[in-house]
Amino acid sequence: MSTIEDAVRSFLGQFVSDPDVEGDHDLFSSGMVNSLFAMQLVLFVEKQYGITVANEDLDYENFKSVNAIVGFIQSKQ
Amino acid sequence: MDFDLTTEQSRAKSEFRQWVEQCVVPVADANDNREQTPPELIAEIAANGYLGALVAKEYGGRGMDALTWGLLCEEVGRGSASLLSLLTVHGMVIQSLAKWGTLAQRERWLPKLATGATVGAFGLTEPNIGSDAKNIESTAVLQADGTYLLNAEKRWISFGASADLVLVIAKVGDKATAFLVERGMPGFSIEPIRGMLGFRSANIARLLMRDVIIPAQNIVGKVGFGFSHIAGTALDHGRYCVGWGCVGLAQAALDAALSYSGERYQFEVTLNKHQLIQEMLAEMIVNVKAARMLNYHAAFLKDRGDPSLIMETSMAKYFASRVASQAANAAVQIHGANGCSSDYPVQRYFRDAKIMEIIEGSNQMQQIIIAKSGYQQHLVNKRAARRSAAEGEGR
Numbered sequence: 057m058s059t060i061e062d063a064v065r066s067f068l069g070q071f072v073s074d075p076d077v078e079g080d081h082d083l084f085s086s087g088m089v090n091s092l093f094a095m096q097l098v099l100f101v102e103k104q105y106g107i108t109v110a111n112e113d114l115d116y117e118n119f120k121s122v123n124a125i126v127g128f129i130q131s132k133q
Numbered sequence: 134m135d136f137d138l139t140t141e142q143s144r145a146k147s148e149f150r151q152w153v154e155q156c157v158v159p160v161a162d163a164n165d166n167r168e169q170t171p172p173e174l175i176a177e178i179a180a181n182g183y184l185g186a187l188v189a190k191e192y193g194g195r196g197m198d199a200l201t202w203g204l205l206c207e208e209v210g211r212g213s214a215s216l217l218s219l220l221t222v223h224g225m226v227i228q229s230l231a232k233w234g235t236l237a238q239r240e241r242w243l244p245k246l247a248t249g250a251t252v253g254a255f256g257l258t259e260p261n262i263g264s265d266a267k268n269i270e271s272t273a274v275l276q277a278d279g280t281y282l283l284n285a286e287k288r289w290i291s292f293g294a295s296a297d298l299v300l301v302i303a304k305v306g307d308k309a310t311a312f313l314v315e316r317g318m319p320g321f322s323i324e325p326i327r328g329m330l331g332f333r334s335a336n337i338a339r340l341l342m343r344d345v346i347i348p349a350q351n352i353v354g355k356v357g358f359g360f361s362h363i364a365g366t367a368l369d370h371g372r373y374c375v376g377w378g379c380v381g382l383a384q385a386a387l388d389a390a391l392s393y394s395g396e397r398y399q400f401e402v403t404l405n406k407h408q409l410i411q412e413m414l415a416e417m418i419v420n421v422k423a424a425r426m427l428n429y430h431a432a433f434l435k436d437r438g439d440p441s442l443i444m445e446t447s448m449a450k451y452f453a454s455r456v457a458s459q460a461a462n463a464a465v466q467i468h469g470a471n472g473c474s475s476d477y478p479v480q481r482y483f484r485d486a487k488i489m490e491i492i493e494g495s496n497q498m499q500q501i502i503i504a505k506s507g508y509q510q511h512l513v514n515k516r517a518a519r520r521s522a523a524e525g526e527g528r
């Protein structure tokens with residue numbers, strides 16, 4: 057497991073009962089997370105990786121699953 | 134966590150306090166009676182740079198840190214909850230644009246929002262939809278020329294009657310989207326609402342948008358991100374601002390109660406010599422301190438950009454609004470009939486405090502997310518304990 061994935065899963069573990077979901081499992085459409093999670097995720101990515109998430113990054117494909125989030129972070133580094 | 138204010142923060146706090154004492158407190162009851170914040174007071178708050186408090190210096194704002202901004206909200210909330218709501222909603226537009234606006238939107242609007250040349254408001258609530266905000270009924274339909282046709286009715290919009298620019302959440306198909314609606318756009322009308330219980334001088338309005346043509350460049354963020362990210366940013370800011378404002382409101386109620394109970398005689402001693410009155414005062418004193426601490430904690434997390442700030446801000450707003458309500462209630466009780474009259478401001482605190490428990494996510498909505506988050510934290514702790522026990526056994 058990559059360290060980014062570890063960190064993402066550990067962060068996710070604060071909000072869902074099963075942070076060990078499949079990497080491609082859709083976190084939002086499955087209703088696993090509440091409406092506050094989107095902004096909590098933005099803050100996590102920004103603080104942990106020194107990335108700024110901005111207008112052009114607002115793409116569902118960047119946030120929808122563990123794999124998507126990991127890919128997004130990697131693409132920004 | 135450091136509770137000491139820096140020299141600059143202390144200086145700012147005295148500046149805010151002095152301004153509120155001189156310019157807000159003397160007119161707050163009259164504005165409440167008149168059900169209006171006059172444009173001159175909006176101009177004055179703008180002239181001090183308070184409307185641009187959160188705008189970065191490069192765009193002409195004061196670029197305040199989270200704690201200094203909180204101290205401003207506390208002081209303004211102490212003077213007038215209605216005026217605080219101008220800082221709240223104007224700031225919601227600023228924060229949304231600063232975070233999610235395009236460069237062109239930031240360059241166009243932030244300098245004007247900073248000076249108050251443009252006053253902002255936030256339109257989410259509708260006649261049929263309040264707490265269940267994901268299910269708003271306002272619609273925006275993409276047209277062949279790339280513009281959007283907006284049809285919306287937004288209710289209870291603070292400073293809607295004064296706003297030049299409203300951040301409106303509507304649905305494009307099933308996707309919540311944030312639009313900048315400008316005063317004067319054809320089909321956009323504003324009707325002031327009178328007769329509210331509290332926030333009477335918050336220039337509240339009903340906003341009607343009938344076939345308003347919105348250019349695509351007035352979308353903030355992207356289609357589908359209007360609720361989760363744009364309203365998410367705005368509402369987090371709103372809760373933060375209201376949390377601090379409630380501390381100010383509760384402090385005002387406490388100050389009034391301390392003053393009155395030290396001067397009014399009944400049974401040949403001042404009220405504050407009666408132990409039942411002391412109980413109320415003690416509750417108020419400790420609760421106001423506790424509410425302030427929760428808000429300091431939220432400020433500390435906000436200045437660090439910590440993800441936990443969202444839940445901590447929700448808790449601070451929830452607790453502080455309850456404290457404001459209880460404190461204002463006790464202040465009216467301590468004032469007796471005087472407290473029920475327009476001769477004393479405690480009746481205004483009492484009415485405004487009730488509103489604080491409803492706006493920016495009602496207290497029931499806060500309870501739901503706080504309880505869920507608490508249980509989630511419990512599961513996280515349990516998992517961690519299980520893991521460390523398993524590691525212990527493996528050793």
Ligand SMILES: Cc1cc2nc3c(=O)[nH]c(=O)nc-3n(C[C@H](O)[C@H](O)[C@H](O)COP(=O)(O)OP(=O)(O)OC[C@H]3O[C@@H](n4cnc5c(N)ncnc54)[C@H](O)[C@@H]3O)c2cc1C
Pocket residue numbers: 222255256257258262263264265288289290291292329331332335337488491492493494495496497498
């Ligand atoms: C003075 C004032 C200023 C405002 N300014 C603005 C503004 O600037 N912009 C804006 O968009 N809106 C504004 N609002 C609207 C405000 O955000 C809403 O009033 C609030 O979100 C609650 O919605 P509602 O009034 O429709 O109540 P409802 O959602 O209809 O709720 C009614 C009651 O039921 C409770 N309730 C609802 N669902 C549940 C549940 N699942 N479980 C338990 N209890 C529940 C609520 O807590 C509430 O007590 C303002 C309101 C006021 C009073």
